[in-house]
Amino acid sequence: MTDLLAALLLGIIEGITEFLPISSTGHLLIAQHWLGPRSDLFNISIQAGAILAVVLIYRERLWQLAMSFLRPHAPREGALATVYGQPPRDYAYKLATAFGVTAVLGVLVKQLGFELPDEVAPVAWALVLGGVWMIAAEHFAARRAKALGERSAITWNVAVLVGIAQVVAGVFPGTSRSAATIFVALLAGTTHRAAATEFAFLVGIPTMFAATAYELLDVAGTPAAANEDWAALAVAFVASAVTAFLAVKWLLRYIQTHRFTAFAIYRFVLGAALLLLVPSGS
Structure with missing residues (x-):
């Protein structure tokens, strides 16, 4: 394979x-x-590609939030006057x-050098346990x-707990940032699934772009940058953005009438298959 x-x-x-x-x-x-x-630069950069898709999908919401600061005294009109019943500026502060919580804790975790081995077995267990967490949550x-x-x-x-959840998901591969943040929001009091999902997705925009910038600054001028296959990274970035756009559009429609149980079952099946088929320590 090339x-x-x-x-x-x-x-993809x-x-x-x-x-x-x-x-x-x-x-x-x-x-x-x-x-x-x-x-790490490759992995984080293509995550930023997926986040770009969310920027495109929520561009009207992001514009609304920006205008709440640039034109604070503009008259409110229609459904865009609030964000799920909240003033746009208050929502932006949250x-x-x-x-901010993610950034502070994420830098602390990075400085401490705390990370799990990049092995299949821990990821498989995280998938299975994450499925249990999703059904219970x-x-x-x-x-x-x-x-309520x-x-x-x-x-x-909710805002603080979502920030913490992002860090936990980043430290433990297989946890899922979206699952952690959405269900933390639901358990903490935002019982509307669409509202919890939108907040989880929007907070991922600055988080992943900041993580990408951090990695770029970290490798700038180093042998790692010279050895990076930038053409392959560009291909993966574009593929990630396009497929994420389609996946998010589908998910937003799906959660209107379905629960997350199917995703939990998928995690069980994949995690169990990996534990059975992949040799220990791989």
Whole structure:
């Protein structure tokens, strides 16, 4: 298999899995077990490609949030006057809070050098345990929604917990950033699934772009930059952006009428298959 074809496949895998609650990092590690390992810069950059798709999908929401600062006294009109019942500026502050928590804790984790081995077995266990977490979380979130009613507002507690969840998902491959953040939001009081999903996706925009910039600065002028296959990275970046756009559009329609149980079952099946088929320590 040529290097560009391998990069294309990795980009497609990243784009499909970044926002579905099945762990893009876990799938990339598994795929690279057979397609060959890639640099941290490659892996994070193609995640940024997937985030670009979210920017395009939520461009009107992002414009609304920006205008709340640039034109604070502009008259409010129609559905764009609020974000799920909240003033756009307040919502933007909560996005900034979630990102700030992630940034501070993420830099701390990076400086401590804490990371799990890039092996298939830990990822497989994370997939299985993450499936258990998803089913339990959705059960308790449904009970909470029944008790509290539909709540679409993002509270300060939700913002902080989503920020923490992003770091946890980044440290443990196979956890899934989207699953961790969406279900934390649901359990913390945002019982409206679309509202919780949108907040989780939007906070991923500055998070992944910042992570990419951090890696670029880290490798700039080093042998790692000179050795990076930039053509392969570009192919994977574009493939990731295109497939993520399609995957997010599909997911937003799916969650309107379906629960996340199918994704939990997929995690069980894939995790079990990896534990059975991949030799220990691989």
